């Protein structure tokens with residue numbers, strides 16, 4: 590899969606590897622291997638790669654705008670519960686993003702409501 594990996598996938602995989610430490614720190618339950626597989630699958634369903642990268646920067650940094658095409662792909666390919674669970678996992682695993690939780694949820698809601706599938 591190499592070059593096909595999107596930023597979401599790389600983020601989820603790298604966080605899944607270090608969750609042992611950060612989850613203990615946050616006193617949250619450590620996700621099971623099957624839950625990690627579920628999240629990896631969610632992240633992999635966002636196509637094409639530029640849509641995955643666009644939504645990633647839009648949600649976590651606010652310096653990109655998700656196009657209508659990518660918004661539709663998020664609805665159709667990933668779905669609401671997968672998207673919310675991905676965000677929750679990233680926030681629980683990353684103190685850096687956790688600080689900006691409010692903005693991040695606002696942005697994901699804007700993206701989510703920005704198109705109809």
Ligand SMILES: *[C@@H]1O[C@H](CO)[C@@H](O)[C@H](O)[C@H]1NC(C)=O
Pocket residue numbers: 649650685686688689692
């Ligand atoms: C968090 O929000 C602050 C203030 O809006 C911003 O300066 C900072 O770059 C943000 N951090 C991340 C990781 O997006």
Ligand SMILES: *[C@@H]1O[C@H](CO)[C@@H](O)[C@H](O)[C@H]1NC(C)=O
Pocket residue numbers: 646650652653
């Ligand atoms: C958005 O910010 C991130 C983190 O600072 C950076 O890696 C990325 O290149 C930026 N994207 C754009 C389009 O400026």
